[in-house]
């Protein structure tokens with residue numbers, strides 16, 4: 001596996017692949033890799049000749065008081081995992097390399113960046129859009145892979161490449177979960193054993209919503225209340241939001257069938273998010 005550290009190195013690396021008319025895929029990550037990330041890598045390998053995985057803990061998507069400093073980092077382990085998967089290249093820039101001093105221009109995510117996660121984490125999606133645009137510009141992939149785990153991020157990235165005419169196909173990949181349903185996340189490492197048990201409440205609330213809709217419930221408000229009640233019954237969890245939204249616009253869903261259920265809650269000090277597609281009406 002090749003490792004590019006500088007922008008020049010990664011540009012050079014993909015230049016050679018492109019000369020040979022190879023299909024290039026990019027998988028952007030913040031490292032501390034787990035099976036969720038590796039599922040994106042494997043999906044990328046299915047559809048491209050050359051897979052580039054970026055590992056960069058992007059400071060501009062963390063707010064003041066968030067966990068930028070504490071965010072888990074283990075580059076050697078990450079590189080070994082990627083090499084074992086047969087990844088072609090890892091791009092592991094430093095913060096200084098990615099953001100030249102004096103950089104001023106950012107990518108405005110528009111109104112989709114102000115709701116849900118954006119309301120709780122002001123500036124988060126501006127940081128996400130800016131780094132994703134920069135990575136897409138540097139690597140110039142044919143395809144870029146994102147997890148549905150960060151559902152709002154996926155919706156906003158799709159909107160960004162459409163609105164800015166960035167020539168890349170965005171591929172969304174399903175959420176990978178632990179056996180008890182907890183969505184894999186680098187932040188799960190923060191959870192104490194008791195919190196780890198309590199953290200399944202997000203998945204339980206989503207499953208309850210799914211069961212209600214499967215059983216014929218169409219009232220979005222009713223399903224939302226059921227999700228909230230489930231989260232609020234868990235003493236270690238503090239609800240941020242639990243909502244049914246239109247899967248494309250992220251506006252409150254008019255009806256439960258076909259909506260996306262989205263949840264954010266704090267378990268202890270750790271903020272967790274999860275989501276699930278609600279079944280459509282038969």
Ligand code: AMP
Nearest residue numbers: 029030031036146147149150175176184
């Ligand atoms: P992160 O390193 O947290 O920025 O995540 C990098 C990419 O992996 C994003 O596109 C995430 O949505 C995706 N991802 C993270 N966790 C999961 C998961 N449990 N299942 C599927 N994709 C995931």
